[in-house]
Amino acid sequence: xxxxxxxxxxxxxxxxxxxxxxxxxxxxxxxxxxxxxxxxxxxxxxxxxxxxxxxxxxxxxxxxxxxxxxxxxxxxxxxxxxxxxxxxxxxxxxxxxxxxxxxxxxxxxxxxxxxxxxxxxxxxxxxxxxxxxxxxxxxxxxxxxxxxxxxxxxxxxxxxxxxxxxxxxxxxxxxxxxxxxxxxxxxxxxxxxxxxxxxxxxxxxxxxxxxxxxxxxxxxxxxxxxxxxxxxxxxxxxxxxxxxxxxxxxxxxxxxxxxxxxxxxxxxxxxxxxxxxxxxxxxxxxxxxxxxxxxxxxxxxxxxxxxxxxxxxxxxxxxxxxxxxxxxxxxxxxxxxxxxxxxxxx
Numbered sequence: 001x002x003x004x005x006x007x008x009x010x011x012x013x014x015x016x017x018x019x020x021x022x023x024x025x026x027x028x029x030x031x032x033x034x035x036x037x038x039x040x041x042x043x044x045x046x047x048x049x050x051x052x053x054x055x056x057x058x059x060x061x062x063x064x065x066x067x068x069x070x071x072x073x074x075x076x077x078x079x080x081x082x083x084x085x086x087x088x089x090x091x092x093x094x095x096x097x098x099x100x101x102x103x104x105x106x107x108x109x110x111x112x113x114x115x116x117x118x119x120x121x122x123x124x125x126x127x128x129x130x131x132x133x134x135x136x137x138x139x140x141x142x143x144x145x146x147x148x149x150x151x152x153x154x155x156x157x158x159x160x161x162x163x164x165x166x167x168x169x170x171x172x173x174x175x176x177x178x179x180x181x182x183x184x185x186x187x188x189x190x191x192x193x194x195x196x197x198x199x200x201x202x203x204x205x206x207x208x209x210x211x212x213x214x215x216x217x218x219x220x221x222x223x224x225x226x227x228x229x230x231x232x233x234x235x236x237x238x239x240x241x242x243x244x245x246x247x248x249x250x251x252x253x254x255x256x257x258x259x260x261x262x263x264x265x266x267x268x269x270x271x272x273x274x275x276x277x278x279x280x281x282x283x284x285x286x287x288x289x290x291x292x293x294x295x296x297x298x299x300x301x302x303x304x305x306x307x308x309x310x311x312x313x314x315x316x317x318x319x320x321x322x323x324x325x326x327x328x329x330x331x332x333x334x335x336x337x338x339x340x341x342x343x344x345x346x
Contacts, residue, residue: 002269004224004262005176005209007106007232008044008255013245016073016083018090021049022097023237027252029101032259041263044255046104048127048232049094052085053113069244088117095121106150112141122147128164130154130182130211139167148174150230152211154182158202165203176230177203179223180211185248191219196226213248217258224262233258288314290339291325297334302327303345316341 008028014021028044057063064076073083086094095105104124109115110132126142128135130152142149149172151164161177168175179195191214199208209230210223220231234249250258276284289310297307303325310319316339317325328345 002229002266003042004228004266005046005207005230006044006259006262007046007048007230008235009048009211009232010235011048011050011108011245012085013234013236013241013249014049014086015241016086018086018093020237021086021094024235025094025098025101025103027237027255028235029103030252030256032256032263034260034264041260044103044259046106046124047094047098048106048108049086049091050108050129051088051091051110051114051117053111056111056113088120091117092120095123109138109142112138115141115145118145118147124148125150125176128152130156130180133160133164136163136167139164140171143168143171146172146174148172148176150176150178150209150232152178152180152232154180154211154213161203165206173205176207176209178209178211178230178232179228181213184213184245185215186213186219188214188219193219193223193226196223196228200227215248217250217254217261220258221261221265224265231262285313285315287312289319290314290316291319291322292316292339293334293336296336297330299330299333301330303330303340308340311337311339313339315339 008024010021010024014024025047028047030043032041032043033039034041067076091107098105106125106127107117107123108127108129110129125148126145128139128142128149128151132138133151133153133156149168151161151168153161165175177199179193179199181191183190193210196208196210207229208227209232210220210228211232212220212223213234220233224231234245235255236245236249236251239247239249239251289312291308292311293307294309295307297303305326308322308325325340325345330344331346332344334340334344
């Protein structure tokens with residue numbers, strides 16, 4: 001059975017609070033049970049956080065610009081960004097908390113200066129945001145660590161992917177490539193999920209996935225059906241919370257439903273063949289048709305085509321087996337509308 005690597009992207013939806021971040025980790029680690037079959041399913045595989053170096057973020061004038069927005073955490077954009085940042089030590093605390101909850105820890109690093117946190121711990125994967133797909137010096141610095149990498153392609157095409165891979169694969173080939181659309185929220189006509197097929201053919205040596213910015217859970221679930229092996233989805237405690245990413249994220253109920261649906265989809269894939277499943281045996285016996293009498297038939301009667309039709313249950317002769325019935329003599333009388341069994345004829 002295939003297994004999709006599911007990343008709950010917390011990003012900065014913690015709003016600068018370690019406690020909120022831990023609550024989101026708790027939600028990602030929550031047990032997932034399909035109540036219909038009382039089957040426990042695998043929860044999220046990983047949580048992802050984002051680390052910025054504000055010295056390498058925006059121009060001085062952009063950082064000093066007043067940020068008048070309902071989602072602002074500061075008077076200027078720089079103050080806003082500073083309020084949302086967690087320290088290296090706080091990321092380390094969250095790493096340990098995620099690990100204690102049986103979750104991998106993925107870290108998006110937005111600048112070379114952010115690699116300082118790697119002195120404290122080693123994330124399971126490093127993520128390159130779509131905005132930094134062309135930031136080749138950053139990609140090179142991240143690749144030098146030999147930590148497996150994920151690149152998001154929401155702002156690039158083949159050339160940008162090829163350039164990025166050329167830099168990264170000088171150091172290692174542990175790279176996952178995510179189809180993505182950096183439109184928040186994504187309009188469905190722009191998503192182009194068929195890019196997943198294209199990426200799987202062109203970059204067959206790499207794991208191919210999808211980073212989703214659409215509303216709801218149908219698109220990431222569909223992308224798994226199309227072959228995506230990794231899914232990244234924004235999550236939040238409450239979609240009405242302050243913060244630009246909150247409204248487009250999955251709240252806890254959506255987090256639960258997406259994992260449930262994708263894990264059930266994985267179970268449903270099966271194999272490339274078409275055989276009768278043993279799971280339908282009881283339904284097959286109950287509902288399929290068998291050759292039966294359409295009138296009373298006395299003992300010693302030679303059965304003809306005019307004597308039979310089809311009725312359930314399906315534990316008798318099938319229509320394709322009528323040569324085993326027509327021309328045979330009844331060994332006992334058979335009432336009308338009764339299935340003809342092997343011991344009734346000879």
